[in-house]
Amino acid sequence: MDESTQEGAVAFDLSELTDFQFGPDWARTQSIAPTTRFSAVPERSARRKGEGRRTSRGHDSHPERNGNRDRSERIHGKSRRAETPVRQLPDPADGLRVEVRPSDPILTIFSTEIQRQKRAHPLLDLARVVMAKNNRYDVVFMKQENGPTLIHSLREDGSCWLTEAEALAFLPRAPWFSEFYTSERVEVDPPKGSFTGIAVCSIGKEVIGPVNWHGYQSALTNLYKAKYSSMSLGSFRAAISVNKDEQAVQQWLSEASVRTVWHPTREGAQELRLDSLKDVENDFREHHFDSVFETVEKVFINGSVPLRNLSPGLAAHVSILSGKHRRNPQILIPNLCHGLARHHMPIYKWHGHHYTGPSRVRAVPEGTVLADRMTSILNWSKENPGKKVDAMFAELSGVPAGTDEASKQAAADAYAPYTADMIWLMEQGFILVTNDNSVWFPKGQTAPTA
Numbered sequence: 001m002d003e004s005t006q007e008g009a010v011a012f013d014l015s016e017l018t019d020f021q022f023g024p025d026w027a028r029t030q031s032i033a034p035t036t037r038f039s040a041v042p043e044r045s046a047r048r049k050g051e052g053r054r055t056s057r058g059h060d061s062h063p064e065r066n067g068n069r070d071r072s073e074r075i076h077g078k079s080r081r082a083e084t085p086v087r088q089l090p091d092p093a094d095g096l097r098v099e100v101r102p103s104d105p106i107l108t109i110f111s112t113e114i115q116r117q118k119r120a121h122p123l124l125d126l127a128r129v130v131m132a133k134n135n136r137y138d139v140v141f142m143k144q145e146n147g148p149t150l151i152h153s154l155r156e157d158g159s160c161w162l163t164e165a166e167a168l169a170f171l172p173r174a175p176w177f178s179e180f181y182t183s184e185r186v187e188v189d190p191p192k193g194s195f196t197g198i199a200v201c202s203i204g205k206e207v208i209g210p211v212n213w214h215g216y217q218s219a220l221t222n223l224y225k226a227k228y229s230s231m232s233l234g235s236f237r238a239a240i241s242v243n244k245d246e247q248a249v250q251q252w253l254s255e256a257s258v259r260t261v262w263h264p265t266r267e268g269a270q271e272l273r274l275d276s277l278k279d280v281e282n283d284f285r286e287h288h289f290d291s292v293f294e295t296v297e298k299v300f301i302n303g304s305v306p307l308r309n310l311s312p313g314l315a316a317h318v319s320i321l322s323g324k325h326r327r328n329p330q331i332l333i334p335n336l337c338h339g340l341a342r343h344h345m346p347i348y349k350w351h352g353h354h355y356t357g358p359s360r361v362r363a364v365p366e367g368t369v370l371a372d373r374m375t376s377i378l379n380w381s382k383e384n385p386g387k388k389v390d391a392m393f394a395e396l397s398g399v400p401a402g403t404d405e406a407s408k409q410a411a412a413d414a415y416a417p418y419t420a421d422m423i424w425l426m427e428q429g430f431i432l433v434t435n436d437n438s439v440w441f442p443k444g445q446t447a448p449t450a
Helices: 015-020 069-075 104-117 123-131 164-169 214-225 232-240 246-255 277-287 312-327 330-342 370-383 389-397 405-428
Strands: 096-102 137-143 150-153 179-187 198-201 207-210 240-243 258-264 293-296 298-302 345-348 353-356
Touching: 015 277, 069 198, 096 104, 096 312, 096 330, 104 330, 123 293, 123 312, 123 330, 123 353, 150 164, 150 298, 164 277, 164 389, 198 214, 198 246, 207 246, 214 232, 214 277, 214 353, 214 370, 232 240, 258 277, 330 345, 330 353, 370 389
Parallel strands: none
Antiparallel strands: 096 137, 137 298, 150 293, 179 258, 198 207, 198 240, 345 353
């Protein structure tokens, strides 16, 4: 994944920027178009659980909880509810430089809308907008000396791993898995032995099997790989409880007489039967791995990628850094500056803060002769710092805004020439209008006379 705008990028909901609207309807011209509205991707919650390590819940990595629910309730019992443990992420992976950067689509929207609306915006406000939605930022992983390479999916799932084993363990959860394999339920002899209890995962209520069953460890590992690999194995094991009800044992024995096998979908291999996920992993490694995954030293992971699609060591970085930037959005400003510069947006300091707008603020060149309206706008801005555009138009034109339709139309006609002149002055950087419609004379020079 590179820094360029990706095809099919999801549009963003910029409702936070509806105040880009330049004054009331009568004060707008075709040069100042209404703010574009974008469809939204629902934002995931970002909760911080406890101190120390962040839990994967901080970035929407809850496991799927519907599979086998009905069967597990029959075996586990509806009235018996085990407490769900906190899912802790492991330590962040070493040997990587990791940064949060605004995604290219949101930078494109910023540059387009700011140039259309002609407003100056504090970069801190834009940083807050970026961090308000997961899909507006990327987390960039860069291999350092002696650091790990990254195994990145070429598919749209955005998954990324540190080892081949982690990438292969993702197969049952991958949205593209059915392109390569079909599943089939086949009858088998039920397990033999004396079983006194059934192990159940208290997180998703999945039934695993008796702890003294020879296939228990394999079933436990398969469930962990399929759904819970984003949490530590120790935390997952702590979530296992045992139901010793005889009816649960009989129910499990009945259902254990049927199991899942897989068949490759590629031509000439449909009759091949793969009896375990390990067999599937071996087949995928041999025939498909290199067409689905690439090994890279730098990768951009969009913030909307679920943590369960990342190596636990990478997911920990994403969870920690995204939370830190939400709490302290000013940390994003240096990378926001670089991103806006790539989109040819001016960056400048004003009143001690970084801003971007249609133009870098500057003094009117000495000896410049301007038309009367432009001069009056400059002088009014110098004498009334921070007052609103509406007040300036009403005072300079001598026409109040009014409330009835006739008055509004009269004001619109009177204000239109001032609007056009003010836009030109804003584009030159001679005056500054902030996103709350306040007008400023940004440089301390004397305003020119007509």
